[in-house]
Amino acid sequence: MTATSRAGRAVLRTWLPSGRILGGIGGPVRVLALVLIVLLALLVIPPILTLVELSFSDIGLDGTRSGFTLAHYRDLAGDTDFIRVLFNTVVFAASATLISLLLGGTLAWLVERTNTPFKRLAYLTAIVSLGTPYVLYVMSWLYILGRAGPVNQLYRWLSGGSGVLFDPYTLTGMIVVEGFLWSPLVFLLMAASFRMANAEMEEAARMNGASVFDTIRLISLRLAWPAILALAMFVFIRNIESFEVPALIGIPGKVQVLTTDIYLAVKEFPPQLGHAASFSVVMLVLIAVLIHFYGRIARQADRYASITGKGFRPRPFDLGAARPVAGAVIVVIFLIVLALPLMALVWMALTPYVAPVTLAGMKTLSLHNFIAVLTAPYYLTLAVNTLLVSVFAATTAMLLTGLAGWLAARRRFGGRIVDQLATVPLIFPGIVLGVAVLDMSLRMPFSIYGTVWLIGFAYLIRYMPYGMRYAYSGVLQLHRELEEASEASGAGVLQTLGRITAPLLSPALMAGWLFIFLIASRELSIAVLLAGPQSQVIAVAMLDLWQNGQAGELSALGLLWTVLMVIVASIFQYLERRGSTETFG
Amino acid sequence: MHGNGVTVENLRKIYVTSEQIAGGIHAANFNLPEGTFFTLLGPSGCGKTTTLRCIAGLEQPDEGRIEVGGTTFFDADRGIAVPLNRRGIGMVFQSYAIWPHMTVFENVSFPLRVAKDRSYGREEIRALSEKALATVGLDQFADRSATRLSGGQQQRVALARAIVREPRLLLLDEPLSNLDASLRETMRQELKRLQRQIGVTTIYVTHDQAEAFEMSDQIAVIDKGHVVQIGAPESIYFRPKNIFVASFVGNTNLVRGIATGKSGNNAATTVRLPSGAAFRCLTTDGGALNGGSAVTVSIRPEAIAVGLVKAGASTTGNGLEGVISDVAFLGNMRRYEIRLDQTVITANSDPRQTLGIGDRVFARFDLEDAIVLAE
Numbered sequence: 001m002t003a004t005s006r007a008g009r010a011v012l013r014t015w016l017p018s019g020r021i022l023g024g025i026g027g028p029v030r031v032l033a034l035v036l037i038v039l040l041a042l043l044v045i046p047p048i049l050t051l052v053e054l055s056f057s058d059i060g061l062d063g064t065r066s067g068f069t070l071a072h073y074r075d076l077a078g079d080t081d082f083i084r085v086l087f088n089t090v091v092f093a094a095s096a097t098l099i100s101l102l103l104g105g106t107l108a109w110l111v112e113r114t115n116t117p118f119k120r121l122a123y124l125t126a127i128v129s130l131g132t133p134y135v136l137y138v139m140s141w142l143y144i145l146g147r148a149g150p151v152n153q154l155y156r157w158l159s160g161g162s163g164v165l166f167d168p169y170t171l172t173g174m175i176v177v178e179g180f181l182w183s184p185l186v187f188l189l190m191a192a193s194f195r196m197a198n199a200e201m202e203e204a205a206r207m208n209g210a211s212v213f214d215t216i217r218l219i220s221l222r223l224a225w226p227a228i229l230a231l232a233m234f235v236f237i238r239n240i241e242s243f244e245v246p247a248l249i250g251i252p253g254k255v256q257v258l259t260t261d262i263y264l265a266v267k268e269f270p271p272q273l274g275h276a277a278s279f280s281v282v283m284l285v286l287i288a289v290l291i292h293f294y295g296r297i298a299r300q301a302d303r304y305a306s307i308t309g310k311g312f313r314p315r316p317f318d319l320g321a322a323r324p325v326a327g328a329v330i331v332v333i334f335l336i337v338l339a340l341p342l343m344a345l346v347w348m349a350l351t352p353y354v355a356p357v358t359l360a361g362m363k364t365l366s367l368h369n370f371i372a373v374l375t376a377p378y379y380l381t382l383a384v385n386t387l388l389v390s391v392f393a394a395t396t397a398m399l400l401t402g403l404a405g406w407l408a409a410r411r412r413f414g415g416r417i418v419d420q421l422a423t424v425p426l427i428f429p430g431i432v433l434g435v436a437v438l439d440m441s442l443r444m445p446f447s448i449y450g451t452v453w454l455i456g457f458a459y460l461i462r463y464m465p466y467g468m469r470y471a472y473s474g475v476l477q478l479h480r481e482l483e484e485a486s487e488a489s490g491a492g493v494l495q496t497l498g499r500i501t502a503p504l505l506s507p508a509l510m511a512g513w514l515f516i517f518l519i520a521s522r523e524l525s526i527a528v529l530l531a532g533p534q535s536q537v538i539a540v541a542m543l544d545l546w547q548n549g550q551a552g553e554l555s556a557l558g559l560l561w562t563v564l565m566v567i568v569a570s571i572f573q574y575l576e577r578r579g580s581t582e583t584f585g
Numbered sequence: 586m587h588g589n590g591v592t593v594e595n596l597r598k599i600y601v602t603s604e605q606i607a608g609g610i611h612a613a614n615f616n617l618p619e620g621t622f623f624t625l626l627g628p629s630g631c632g633k634t635t636t637l638r639c640i641a642g643l644e645q646p647d648e649g650r651i652e653v654g655g656t657t658f659f660d661a662d663r664g665i666a667v668p669l670n671r672r673g674i675g676m677v678f679q680s681y682a683i684w685p686h687m688t689v690f691e692n693v694s695f696p697l698r699v700a701k702d703r704s705y706g707r708e709e710i711r712a713l714s715e716k717a718l719a720t721v722g723l724d725q726f727a728d729r730s731a732t733r734l735s736g737g738q739q740q741r742v743a744l745a746r747a748i749v750r751e752p753r754l755l756l757l758d759e760p761l762s763n764l765d766a767s768l769r770e771t772m773r774q775e776l777k778r779l780q781r782q783i784g785v786t787t788i789y790v791t792h793d794q795a796e797a798f799e800m801s802d803q804i805a806v807i808d809k810g811h812v813v814q815i816g817a818p819e820s821i822y823f824r825p826k827n828i829f830v831a832s833f834v835g836n837t838n839l840v841r842g843i844a845t846g847k848s849g850n851n852a853a854t855t856v857r858l859p860s861g862a863a864f865r866c867l868t869t870d871g872g873a874l875n876g877g878s879a880v881t882v883s884i885r886p887e888a889i890a891v892g893l894v895k896a897g898a899s900t901t902g903n904g905l906e907g908v909i910s911d912v913a914f915l916g917n918m919r920r921y922e923i924r925l926d927q928t929v930i931t932a933n934s935d936p937r938q939t940l941g942i943g944d945r946v947f948a949r950f951d952l953e954d955a956i957v958l959a960e
Contacts, residue, residue, distance in 0.1 A: 485678055485743075487642075492701075
């Protein structure tokens with residue numbers, strides 16, 4: 001019921017002191033909501049304030065702060081590098097978005113709306129990719145496209161020369177790899193909206209005399225357009241925040257984007273904290289603006305999507321003679337996005353040092369790297385740390401957002417505030433949050449820097465919006481009469497929450513938990529500035545191994561980790577397909 | 586009020602959007618003796634569900650007083666609002682709201698397990714739940730998962746859950762609207778039988794007049810947030826107070842004319858059509874008339890007997906003369922459209938009677954079947 005009772009609220013206010021309020025409106029829920037508001041505010045507001053304060057602080061060489069300054073912003077405005085970095089960022093993000101939309105979108109349409117063969121292969125590709133740490137993925141691409149890799153090897157063999165066909169350490173290289181990186185997720189999200197689209201709309205157009213081409217042009221694309229635009233916006237934002245590709249390819253290739261610029265400023269000695277903070281604030285504002293527009297487009301997309309029928313299986317489009325071509329497209333994408341990188345990883349894991357794929361190389365193959373990974377206590381610590389922070393972040397986030405989502409979806413006391421608070425962290429690129437949390441930890445009266453808990457808290461902050469999305473839509477799917485029936489049966493609000501809402505909401509909370517767990521366990525950009533010697537997580541360690549040239553052990557470690565994560569991702573995908581299909585991450 | 590009767594006084598709950606009133610109920614008043622089957626009848630959005638939800642405690646009224654069985658549940662003036670979970674009311678929701686993570690037995694025994702006023706022992710819970718399930722004919726289904734029930738079975742579980750505590754008041758919010766037509770008919774009779782058997786005061790919300798007539802002792806017709814008429818089904822049908830009630834409850838002919846003379850409440854009067862034709866009709870209570878005022882008269886199609894007018898013969902009795910403009914055979918009746926001078930009225934007649942289009946007929950009806958309505 002959207003209308004609110006104005007008079008009713010007035011009456012209610014006058015009654016508050018007597019305490020005789022309806023069970024649902026007052027009492028324990030109000031207390032819970034207030035506690036939650038305080039908790040969420042403590043989590044999400046300090047990082048923003050810290051960054052803003054830092055960006056206006058005059059910081060001495062020894063790290064002491066003395067007064068207010070506009071110098072960092074002034075430097076920024078007068079810096080030609082800044083314009084170049086901004087330009088690189090936008091070109092990188094936009095082009096990579098285009099590639100992943102083309103690959104993922106084509107694949108999704110083929111799989112969900114046509115009778116193409118190899119549909120399962122497309123899903124396999126997506127699920128395995130979902131469980132692979134990005135660092136690993138980028139690394140295998142660098143090997144494939146790199147100087148010693150099979151592509152340039154083949155080129156040299158064909159041309160007889162000694163040059164390279166393709167140098168991945170360029171902006172183009174970054175774009176290609178980032179585009180590949182995101183195409184599986186684009187596929188999953190687009191497949192969901194194609195699956196829900198109502199084929200009757202298209203059939204009606206055909207019945208009214210439209211040709212197939214006109215139908216696609218005037219009906220299918222028009223209906224899908226807001227959803228495609230929203231998805232493009234979403235991927236674009238994520239590409240701007242992207243860190244793995246810029247760090248692994250851009251830094252050695254001297255192509256800087258915003259995230260790597262911030263990273264390098266902090267890593268420099270002495271750290272350029274003011275510079276990093278002012279860049280971070282610029283990014284916060286940029287992302288906030290983009291997210292605002294994303295929200296508007298996504299709402300429009302939802303309006304279109306709500307026209308669709310439910311529980312309805314669209315009739316697949318008969319490709320006829322083009323069927324083998326579609327099948328070939330799926331196989332090629334499978335090869336590019338999954339098989340080649342995995343094969344490269346296996347090769348690197350089995351060879352003692354990075355070597356070209358040759359017959360001679362075959363003789364040196366050994367399981368040495370796997371044995372090293374499985375026996376060294378260091379790697380066990382990594383795995384334990386990573387699982388610990390991921391489980392902590394996922395569990396805490398779902399506990400908090402479970403309640404927050406309920407308050408917001410049921411329009412209870414404080415619902416709107418907790419909704420806004422829990423979605424604020426969407427504006428944090430991982431590296432920016434890293435800078436903020438790093439600075440906060442150094443100013444804490446107690447020592448938290450260098451512990452895994454610091455990383456856990458940063459993850460919690462960043463992933464709360466995702467938890468909120470799962471919890472909120474989960475509650476919306478629960479008929480409110482299920483709760484009302486409980487209260488009418490004599491149960492109190494807390495009893496109702498515990499015995500009715502919580503169990504019924506648990507599948508949605510479980511799916512949210514797995515989603516957060518998956519992305520947390522491969523997160524690099526938040527952790528890269530926070531991980532100390534005693535608090536390494538796997539993605540950061542992989543970056544170190546790569547930079548130290550230990551590609552063999554890294555590949556072995558990565559493959560083992562990927563197997564573990566693919567199992568988790570499969571469970572997640574199973575739950576996801578059973579439940580709702582909307583949620584853009 | 587003795588026993589578990591219900592008193593609702595001046596109940597008001599208005600929903601407003603930023604500009605306008607968006608529904609709710611204005612000043613509802615009624616008094617129900619214990620054991621009454623009372624129906625709130627009206628089109629969707631009229632405020633009937635709001636009224637029910639206020640009584641249940643799911644909504645907070647703006648004003649008024651609600652008393653059940655001598656206990657005040659709500660009194661705006663005295664600042665009393667008993668929380669819904671302490672009202673001891675049984676309620677069946679439109680969606681049934683059967684909890685899918687529980688078995689049938691767990692659903693039905695839930696109110697006993699969470700009761701605040703007293704604690705029930707394990708054996709007592711079992712006995713009472715089984716009794717409630719037996720009452721609705723589901724004693725074989727106790728251990729079944731709630732997700733494996735048909736619509737009709739879910740409805741019974743919801744009912745069993747609502748009566749398991751032997752509540753002093755049972756609220757039913759359009760409980761039959763999600764069932765298919767044939768099941769709905771069966772459930773109507775069963776619901777009524779059940780209510781009579783338990784003897785619980787019941788408030789039922791529906792937009793279906795057939796349901797309301799078949800089950801209710803008393804009906805309140807609600808239009809745009811106002812209770813327009815309360816009465817037994819017969820009086821609602823035969824003596825509607827205004828145009829809304831007359832046309833919402835069954836089909837009717839509305840004939841406009843001028844009252845020829847002054848008349849009191851519940852009195853016979855004569856109404857003249859613009860053509861000069863006149864007929865006798867009855868005013869309602871509170872429907873006193875002055876001569877010369879424009880009135881609308883409701884005449885039910887089945888109250889009209891149609892007879893051929895033979896040339897030269899004069900017509901006898903109360904009625905109006907006209908020409909048949911359309912005929913439809915519907916199996917159980919034959920429906921005639923009869924053109925008077927300006928209006929067309931419908932008459933449901935004997936299916937074996939064979940009059941044709943163009944026949945000049947006399948539409949005869951009794952005095953008490955022609956009711957003068959308030960505008």
